[in-house]
Amino acid sequence: xxxxxxxxxxxxxxxxxLGFAALAYLATQTSSVxxxxxxxxxxxxxxxxxxxxLKERAPVKVAGVRVGQVQSIALKPGGDxxxxxxxxxxxxxxxxxxxxxxxxxxxxxxxxxxxIEYGSSKQVVAAGGTLARTKSTxxxxxxxGKFFGAGGVVDNVGGSYTVKASFTNVGTLSAGAPVxxxxxxxxxxxxxxxDPVKLNADVVLAIDKRYDAIPDDSSAAVFTSxxxxxxxxxxxxxxxxxxxxxxxxxxLTQSALQLEDLIGKFxxxxxxxxxxxxxxxxx
Amino acid sequence: MNARAPQGNNVVTQSLAxxxxxxxxxxxxxxxxPRSFRYLRETVxxxxxxxxxxxxxxxxxxxxxxxxxxLQLYHVxxxxxxxxxxxxVVALSVYRELGPVVxxxxxxxxxxxxxxxxxxxxxxxxxxDAMEMMAVDPIAYVATPRxxxxxxxxxxxCCVFCAMAxxxxxxxxxxxLGIDNGTFWSNMTAQVDIHTDIxxxxxxxxxxxxxxxxxxxxxxxxxxxxxxxxVAYATTRTVVASSIAILALDFVLTAFLM
Numbered sequence: 001x002x003x004x005x006x007x008x009x010x011x012x013x014x015x016x017x018l019g020f021a022a023l024a025y026l027a028t029q030t031s032s033v034x035x036x037x038x039x040x041x042x043x044x045x046x047x048x049x050x051x052x053x054l055k056e057r058a059p060v061k062v063a064g065v066r067v068g069q070v071q072s073i074a075l076k077p078g079g080d081x082x083x084x085x086x087x088x089x090x091x092x093x094x095x096x097x098x099x100x101x102x103x104x105x106x107x108x109x110x111x112x113x114x115x116i117e118y119g120s121s122k123q124v125v126a127a128g129g130t131l132a133r134t135k136s137t138x139x140x141x142x143x144x145g146k147f148f149g150a151g152g153v154v155d156n157v158g159g160s161y162t163v164k165a166s167f168t169n170v171g172t173l174s175a176g177a178p179v180x181x182x183x184x185x186x187x188x189x190x191x192x193x194x195d196p197v198k199l200n201a202d203v204v205l206a207i208d209k210r211y212d213a214i215p216d217d218s219s220a221a222v223f224t225s226x227x228x229x230x231x232x233x234x235x236x237x238x239x240x241x242x243x244x245x246x247x248x249x250x251x252l253t254q255s256a257l258q259l260e261d262l263i264g265k266f267x268x269x270x271x272x273x274x275x276x277x278x279x280x281x282x283x
Numbered sequence: 284m285n286a287r288a289p290q291g292n293n294v295v296t297q298s299l300a301x302x303x304x305x306x307x308x309x310x311x312x313x314x315x316x317p318r319s320f321r322y323l324r325e326t327v328x329x330x331x332x333x334x335x336x337x338x339x340x341x342x343x344x345x346x347x348x349x350x351x352x353x354l355q356l357y358h359v360x361x362x363x364x365x366x367x368x369x370x371x372v373v374a375l376s377v378y379r380e381l382g383p384v385v386x387x388x389x390x391x392x393x394x395x396x397x398x399x400x401x402x403x404x405x406x407x408x409x410x411x412d413a414m415e416m417m418a419v420d421p422i423a424y425v426a427t428p429r430x431x432x433x434x435x436x437x438x439x440x441c442c443v444f445c446a447m448a449x450x451x452x453x454x455x456x457x458x459x460l461g462i463d464n465g466t467f468w469s470n471m472t473a474q475v476d477i478h479t480d481i482x483x484x485x486x487x488x489x490x491x492x493x494x495x496x497x498x499x500x501x502x503x504x505x506x507x508x509x510x511x512x513x514v515a516y517a518t519t520r521t522v523v524a525s526s527i528a529i530l531a532l533d534f535v536l537t538a539f540l541m
């Protein structure tokens with residue numbers, strides 16, 4: 001500390017320079033103004049109809065191994081497809097021309113990346129070339145729809161008959177939702193309407209003709225597939241010798257459970273809200 | 284401090300009196316800024332002392348904060364398969380909260396106490412009075428350079444802290460735990476906004492904390508009872524008052540800036 005004054009000045013100057021260097025680092029490397037620093041790489045284009053949540057600098061992978069990154073994403077001028085530029089390391093310059101570029105998601109909630117599946121062509125895609133074959137991202141809603149909705153419903157080739165059921169609460173049940181018995185899809189919900197007089201929801205179920213021996217005292221319940229899945233109507237068979245016929249009404253119904261009600265019951269045991277909900281059970 | 288506060292009512296009035304005196308002292312300090320330009324070299328010397336000398340502790344602490352944050356986040360986020368977002372969460376939490384707050388707390392402990400003790404001892408040994416006798420303005424020569432030095436040093440230290448935290452997070456996340464390097468940076472750059480996170484978070488907050496810590500340190504030094512016991516109390520009060528002020532101000536600033 002007994003150094004001449006100039007040592008303070010030099011040290012302080014160094015400190016200030018270091019501070020500003022750190023600020024420049026934060027601003028350019030970790031925030032959105034960052035520039036992409038490229039190694040030895042070449043650029044290939046690919047066009048997608050839907051890129052989902054793909055971001056710039058997302059990885060490009062072949063067989064799960066990273067070979068490059070997404071350089072830029074732009075809407076193709078005058079078109080409705082996304083023009084994605086992939087910057088791929090020079091070491092991987094033997095990608096066949098007919099390879100398929102697909103947008104994948106790492107896990108269910110993870111980030112999206114571009115996967116390249118090699119084709120069999122002898123010709124390799126050149127720098128600046130285009131991967132013509134692409135597969136876009138699959139919106140989760142579409143996949144869920146296929147899984148729970150129309151895709152799982154039996155086709156009504158053999159014809160169907162309709163029965164009515166009224167619920168005090170159908171939750172988010174909508175037309176097209178599956179009707180299941182013992183977990184197997186036997187039909188679909190044809191319509192959901194509110195009854196203006198009885199003030200509850202009238203649901204018309206279209207059930208495949210093959211299932212014509214369902215007892216007429218069976219009960220219908222609105223269930224949810226999993227915690228966040230879509231809702232469907234489950235039919236629990238009764239013991240009556242008579243079967244349901246076209247146009248019949250199911251007497252026993254069980255409404256959709258509202259998550260809020262459940263939590264409410266759980267938290268406030270015996271609150272006035274219970275009286276109101278008592279009628280929402282079996283009718 | 285409790286020993287000096289026998290009555291509950293007195294604590295309130297004493298605190299209010301302290302805050303009021305501190306505010307008046309701030310006006311005096313600001314008024315003395317033009318006069319203190321004469322002592323620019325003294326400001327540089329103080330900047331060296333409170334800034335450059337604090338670099339080691341700031342850098343080491345920043346590194347470890349970033350490392351431990353990444354380690355914790357990785358294990359929590361791996362439950363949801365969202366480990367790729369951990370770099371971004373480290374950056375956002377460091378820029379918005381941890382960087383400015385931890386830097387300010389360390390700064391109060393490392394530099395604030397030293398300033399208080401130095402000025403307090405100057406007072407106890409009548410150096411301040413001697414300056415006045417020699418027609419040297421002690422506010423302009425002693426107080427303002429230290430205040431300005433703290434004001435300049437804090438944002439710079441905070442930037443260094445944040446950069447080290449990111450480096451630590453990268454070290455643990457990418458090098459050790461195997462998060463993809465490109466995903467780490469792309470998630471970070473996609474979510475970190477230069478205005479709300481770096482300017483408002485890092486720079487503005489640390490500037491405010493720097494002003495508060497330096498003001499409290501200089502004020503406590505100047506108002507200390509001129510005894511060795513008084514200097515000890517003043518040093519303690521600097522840390523306590525600075526810490527409370529930093530955390531309270533952090534809440535207010537966050538509420539207004541976010």
